[in-house]
Amino acid sequence: MSKASSRLRVLLVDDHTLVLDGLQARLELEDNIDIIGTANNGLEALQKSAELTPDLILMDVSMPVLNGLEATKRFKAEQPNVKILMLSMHNDKEYILSLIQSGANGYVLKDVSSEELVQAINTVHQGGTYFSAGASASLFSPTEVNQQTEELTKREVSVLTEVAMGLSNKEIAQALDISVRTVETHRQNIKNKLDIHTSAGLVKYAIEHQLID
Structure with missing residues (x-):
């Protein structure tokens, strides 16, 4: 298998361009990650994912047009093979539970280090689930x-x-x-x-x- 074919294809979804630029710049430093596209809301993410066939989607929760929760539900119905890792500033227990029940494979708060974010991406891609420390503290009392x-x-x-x-x-x-x-x-x-x-x-x-x- 060639190096190119073994790389993890990631689609970034956030309604803030500055956040997308920062995520893309950091994740493209990883040898095994390719950022194949970006989207500004859940609906655009669904459309681009159908075209680009990513392995994993790193997606914000609070977005216009179609938020992360509703987008996750549609992804699991329409594109069930793609892994979804949520990236959010919200650590409310019910919020996180709703996303898990909708099919998200992990939940990471935006205060994590870039190293932990990479770890979360790789864990989810390999079939695991990942919750950052802040999300776990809220969810698993x-x-x-x-x-x-x-x-x-x-x-x-x-x-x-x-x-x-x-x-x-x-x-x-x-x-x-x-x-x-x-x-x-x-x-x-x-x-x-x-x-x-x-x-x-x-x-x-x-x-x-x-x-x-």
Whole structure:
């Protein structure tokens, strides 16, 4: 595989030109990242993504025409293979949860270092989820740990960890050398034991219990 073909194709989306210029200048210093385009709102991002086929979209939340939340919903419906990393100044818990439930693969506050932003981009591109420290502190308060937790089996912990990293049932089955049907059974057992029935809830539990960073 050539160097060019292995590079990560990123589309930047923000309604502030100065922010886009700064992000592009910094990220293009990375050997594995190509900025293939920019957009100023969610609608323009959808249109450009369909044309340019990025691997990952780094997108602001508060934008005119179509905001990041609504754009994420449409991306997951229309272009489900693209990874979406949100970049925002908002650290409100419900705000972040809404984005996760809409299909965002990560959430990074705009006060992070450029090094952490690069780490977040690479983590999401590789199939994981990423929350910056500020977002995690807002979203995953230790006082909100589910008190009804039952002990999970070692296999269920393994499955839960892979789920929280964003892997599909098929990918989990391949990673753990079990059948897809077995993965589905484990997922249902996990949800029943923890009384958690959303992907965002499972990610939250996994982070609170240090199954993933």
